[in-house]
Amino acid sequence: MAGIFESSEMIGAFLDETEEQLQLLEQSILELEQKGETPEIVQKLFRIAHTLKGSSSAMGFEKMKLLTHEMENVLDRVRNHLLKISKPVINVLFQCLDHLRMLKEDFVSDRKDIKTDIAPIINSLREVLPEKYNEVDTGKTKDESNQFVEFTLGSDQQAQLEQAVKSGLNVLICHVKISEGSLMKSARACLILNYFNELGTVIYTDPDVLETPDDAEIDRVSYLVITQMDASTFEAKSRDELMDIDEVKVVPFYGETLQNYKQPEKAQQKETDIDTTSKTANYEKRVTQTVRVDVERLEKMMNLVGELVIEQARILQVGNILHNRYSSDDVIDDLLGISNRVSRVIGELQEGVMKSRMLPIQQLFNRFPRMVRDLSESLNKQVELILEGGDTEMDRTIIEEITDPLIHLIRNAIDHGIETPDIRKKTGKPLKGILRITAFHQENHVILTIEDDGRGIDLRKVKQAAIKKQIITSQDAENLTEQEVINLIFHTGFSTSQTVNDISGRGVGMDIVRNHVDRLNGIIDVETKQGEGTKFTIKLPLTLAILTGLLVKINDETYALPMSNVIEIVRKPEREIEFVKGQAVSVIREKVLPLIWLHDYFNIPRRKRGRNVFIVVLGVAEKRLGLVVDELVGNQEVVVKPLGMYIGKIEGFSGATILGDGSVACILDVVGISKMVSSRKVTAVDDYQNCDIEVGDR
């Protein structure tokens, strides 16, 4: 009996939602740990557990349902102030998160066979409860806490509520218990009403204090207040300033309490519910407004837009030719006008499609706080993680590819960079190390930086390790510049770690990072100061499907170079080209760059040179080289097209593109070129050792 929940769409939707909720859960637990307990966070956690319980039970996923149910119990106690948030509780919550992740993984691999054992975690959850787990008891607490929350709102008040929520105000319920001994309790209730009106706007009271006779014996009154303050400040303030009261309890107006809130329309309830939290969790709100699209469809759209871009360039070119040929013809002016407008629309379309593939890097950032917490805990270090630019958008394929390198760099920073508190104390640094990760856009690129204030890279040790691992000879080591020594860390199999622990030093190192950055046509730079810290800067293209290419000519063949690899273009008099052991080099900005004539590798004659040569300074990952070209054509958007299976992968080329005149140009792959250059000069390899950049080559 294959029900609707067996369908792949449903399963996909369930998994997507679960992933989202799990990320949110992680974020919230971390927030709880850092900022302490607030009703908002607890409510958020409760809601996540509740959502997960609902969806997993709909999917018939028993184990997840049971676990989330137990979580709900614990969180419910917290919410009702029957349980304090403490370290053990937070740890249990983290364990729950881990178990939920494992359950989800199990579900992905085989739904019929969920291996993860949830019994221990359920026990731990029950252990943190103040009293023995008791179903009846839970029911009772619920009743007690909510017993006087019964609002019957009119349409006016609902409109007010909506308005408030939309403008980002908080809606709070204030339960007040007026002291037994207070005379004229209803007058006291009115005074409280007045006081609350100073802090915000009271839109409803229960019972209605304005209607009750003066001598009525009311001791519990609930006020519904719209205010800018959050629940805890509001509560503290009223507790301090109100007279003749026994108890004030302020809770945000949403979640479970809504069940008692009699509202005519159900749909509206949901809206209020979501909007109320929108201030704290914008994320959730956005999710409800998006549409999930298959990546393949986006991919196809991207391809079609690519075709349009090419055809548009051709139309423009043909139009220009016609214009020159029949300059007096108005129709051709029309054609050019249309062509311009179409080109603008295509431009916007392209941007739109590209944006639809973009995701904020926040998604990735969300994974870091937990990781940093666990790592620093296990290494007994204190680390403050600062994440900046989470809203920076990147192509999702790039985000996927860059995840591993970033995680690696973070581990590295905590493991090797940031010192233990006692060492930091000795060196006069604050005990807490700072790890700052930023993302931002710069022109057509995304820049990611990972910076720590740790001990920095010990260049001497790097040199020694490199000599020991026979990456360089001790003679070479003498001649290396500082930057060259730093770049040695990217060498395959290189690691300065003395001790192997389970975090890093498993034989993998910065070369993995370099390879990933390579693959994305990115550039990586390292700055380090001993005793002060290390900073990695990664520059990545925005997308891989369309790139800004620099068109150059090598003899009379046109080639496109990814702009993301182009560092600068310089024109040098030929006589300034020098030779180091047969390798042509040029000094550009005080750096010695090896010069490459692709002509030699492609067996095409070098053009008779003028007095100057154009050198395109290329960078890939940590390497730099100068490519000598005959002509610079300009830069333009190029659509990357694969060379196809028949041709296969050719070193030095990443694909081809179609130019405005319909001709084809190959796109040069800078990684491939640098490989090609180093592999073909096998006999001259010794020369390379001394020359810039090529040191630490694979």
Added chain:
Amino acid sequence: MSVLLDAQYVEYELANEKYALIISDVYEIIKMQKVTPVHNSKPYLEGIINLRGKIVPVINLHKRFGLNNYTVTKSTRIVVVKSRDEMVGIVVDRVNQVIKFLEIQPPPEMVAGINGDYFEGIGITDEGVVSILKIDKVLYEA
């Protein structure tokens, strides 16, 4: 052989010899155009062209079969074939006609100085013999 006999063939010329391809393999025939070289690739790969927005590799059969150097003339054509779900262009000196064969004989060991394995067989017509190429083998096997 009867299937081969019923089929139609595209007859073309290469260094004054007649060759044929089964028509179902032929995607289209276009005039010779500017071919962008792809260096460091297969030695007989002439380069790549733009076929209505698609990048299509073009091979040179002269080079493939070690025939004498060819020159591009007015009649030079690129026969685009579909092989293994991919389009590949083949440079030929001229495309003559679409024909059917009266008889097809198995290929001898050598055909016009080329290894016989590259051929499906030899087609017989009123005007003489035509060598039928096994396109997959020509494209993919060394």
